[in-house]
Amino acid sequence: VIFESSNEASILVAKEIASLIKNKQAQNKNCVLGLATGSSPIKIYEELVRMHKEEGLSFKNVITFNLDEYFPMEKESIQSYYYFMHDHLFNHIDILPENINIPDGTIKSDIYDYCMSYDNKIDEVGGLDFQLLGIGRTGHVGFNEPGSHFNSGTRTITLDYVTRSDAAPGFLGIDKVPRKAITMGIATIRKAKRIVLVAWGINKASIVKKAIEGEVSSQIPATYLQTHDNTTFVLDKDASSEL
Numbered sequence: 001v002i003f004e005s006s007n008e009a010s011i012l013v014a015k016e017i018a019s020l021i022k023n024k025q026a027q028n029k030n031c032v033l034g035l036a037t038g039s040s041p042i043k044i045y046e047e048l049v050r051m052h053k054e055e056g057l058s059f060k061n062v063i064t065f066n067l068d069e070y071f072p073m074e075k076e077s078i079q080s081y082y083y084f085m086h087d088h089l090f091n092h093i094d095i096l097p098e099n100i101n102i103p104d105g106t107i108k109s110d111i112y113d114y115c116m117s118y119d120n121k122i123d124e125v126g127g128l129d130f131q132l133l134g135i136g137r138t139g140h141v142g143f144n145e146p147g148s149h150f151n152s153g154t155r156t157i158t159l160d161y162v163t164r165s166d167a168a169p170g171f172l173g174i175d176k177v178p179r180k181a182i183t184m185g186i187a188t189i190r191k192a193k194r195i196v197l198v199a200w201g202i203n204k205a206s207i208v209k210k211a212i213e214g215e216v217s218s219q220i221p222a223t224y225l226q227t228h229d230n231t232t233f234v235l236d237k238d239a240s241s242e243l
């Protein structure tokens, strides 16, 4: 779906999330959301916060699982995704703290078990009702870099050079960008009942074309979404310009 502007598109995505939350509330059920970081979803979070403040949208029945976190990474660090999510969303809504799940960038041992338990926890609460995604210029979703397997679960991954250089300004230099991350896997993401990937701006046009029109391949992990039966790419004019 192509919109004139990312603002207009973000408001619509926020509306879809809000109506899912309300539908689940009406059925007395939890709403399980997979959330993304990066600049692309910021306006969506802003709109959800506005709906909470001005329209009384409640997040008391919402359970969230974030896609990824740098590794290693302290929670308090302003570069952490933990910080990002609290700053843009969680600090401004009525979500219960125990319902927030973000991969722990401080984990010291048994990381494999920790990652398995992250996936198990998603399954235990009934799976992701909705997964929000951005896309990196390598074609990654979450931090599933080129080479990621279709069946991958949550795990640690080595970040691509392109990804680290895109993140460099926020870290004041590429040398300070962590070399690894913890990310939900492709299988974890593809199990979501509904997926919305958002991409804005001319910088994403080339990778958006490959993701949508290219052959399904581990070299562009976003192509794996082509075989998911309820995925929508929400784009602005610039991001769609090479389609």
Ligand code: GLP
Pocket: 036, 037, 038, 039, 040, 041, 067, 068, 133, 134, 135, 136, 137, 141, 142, 143, 163
């Ligand atoms: C990071 C995140 C991704 C995100 C990507 C794009 O790599 N791990 O989840 O999609 O950045 O970020 P932006 O939205 O700022 O372009």
